Amino acid sequence: MVTTIVVGGFFGDEGKGKIVAHIANTDNPTIIARGGVGPNAGHTVLKNGVKHGVRMVPSGFVYDNARLLIGAGVLVDPVVLDREVSILGVGDRLGVDYRCSIIEEKHIIEDKGTEMLAKKIGTTGTGCGPANKERVMRSALQAKDFPSLKKYLTDVSQECNDAISRGENIIIEGSQGFGISLYYGTYPFVTSKDTSASQLAADVGVGPTRIDEVVVVFKAFPTRVGEGPFPTEMSPNEAKGYGIEEFGTVTGRARRIGYWDGKMARYSAMINGATQAAITGLDRIDPACKGVTDYDNLSDKVKQFLDQAEKDAGVPFTILSTGPEEHEIIDLRKIKK
Template sequence: MTCNILVGGAWGDEGKGKCITYLCNNDKPDIIARAGVGPNAGHSVEFNGEKYGLRLTPSGFVHTGAKLMIGAGVLVNPDVLFKEFEDLKKYNVKERMCVDPRCAIISNDHMERDKSSEHLAKKIGSTGSGCGPANSDRVLRTIDLAQDIPELEGYITDVSLACNETLDEGGDVFIEGSQGFALSLYYGSYPYVTSKDTTASTFAADVGVGPTKVDEVINVFKSYISRVGEGPFPTEMSQKEAEDHGWEEYGVVTGRRRRIGYFDMDLAKESCRINGATQIALTCVDKLYPDCARTQDYSDLSVESKAFIEDIQSATGVPVTIISTGPDLNDTIDLRKELL
């Protein structure tokens, strides 16, 4: 029986999609449960030469033996969900998907309010997906729930009950969070944050699993930092400097160009502390150290890259167990057996 949570370490875009895909494809949990805010965050998944941009479907969908679940704390836009059913048809996502009856539903009105809000759209840099207004209505207790939507009737499942029963029976549950720690409504750079907390504790609550049942918290960091939208960014570089490094990126949901900065050790320390991280997954090492591209053995990494990894471990007190050296799942160094 194991229950693992994966969380973004910074402002999102850390490469969680690849990490989730790798972990679920190798560890093969019985349930992969989506936590987090809702369809305002995108995960990129590359598998068997194809690339997918996901907003609600758990990124571990490539493990076809798992049930896919959306926890009660997640906002659901049925149109987004049904489109992903079509896009992922060959993986039988539709047949494996379960939605908690207590999920709140995003309406067209929520999206319009999001896009037209001077404060959200222009000052904060909202994605316009309706999550902020929907969470506001949820707090006011005026929103529809998944159990009220006829189109979702065939997918309704008590996700908390299913996850806990699976754990009690000796099964494995993988909880994947969206966005990143620094976008937390509580611990992020307020007011330039998302509309709820985005830490591991809340992700566990999103799917209804108590803290005593969580075994590992995997904090994902990119070897450099990126951010979409407004707000403080202590290590930010110019777009010209980012281009010179080959670090030009665009958001999965919005298509907006991401702001780029150097790795922030202070942010990493705070993120690991508040998330209670037990492991770190480090992505895009090949973009910081191109000579490490596609490396699959730790001993083959450069001296500089090993020193960088050791600095992160020393600063945070958390072992770096997963190291991504390229976009393919095989471009991964997995040190869990050696370090845990």
């Protein structure tokens, strides 16, 4: 039985939602706990052929038997949370740590109205930065003080650690990507807190000695939304040549597209303490590989790319996504152990 962290390896939008959903449906966890910043990152997940974009509820909701928890380190927007709970029907499985800080309307107004954040940094305008600022100043409203959240309140760290002690599988899922970590990303073009695996463990109150696996998720063609350095960025015309055009789940803004960044992959794997990696978008390396579910059926071009990516990152690539659909995936975790 294992405790697994799933963390983004590049600038976000790596496809963590699909990877979390796959691990959940395969490993049968009792708990899926979300760390990360807050509703400023969206995860796109398919369930029974229906696409869902979630910003507050853990993307592992697709596995019906897991308790869904939001850790104390996460900012909660009650409006966004209520809407997702209503759409997804997961209220009976949801737990919100009573220590979570709340995003209020004033935070969203400040976020959108601050020129540096809105124009220079390219913030999502969801209020996370101002809410975290108020949290640091020790004047933030907490979940325990918000009436509509009362039915969800729990001690997430206690639930997670109790499950680990019982020998159950749990998943800790992150949001955002390593490249926009407040500490290790492209400062000042970053989010308002760290986004590494260590932070995710802290967000849900699980100590480092209780983590078994860290799956860092990469994208064959990295993308970035908003401003900031992007060393391997390609031109829009080059991206069109690969048939790549993407838009952010939260903002709807066009994503900037780049080539594989082996240097960043290695550094990300190191800081996150990755034990293995997942990669999405292999069908864009070779469209003929779309939907392939057997490693032996991948083309030589994709296999060569994977060999180099493994050397770059220094960890085995165990989960390979060959398309957006739920079944378009190759799981090599048992083989590569």
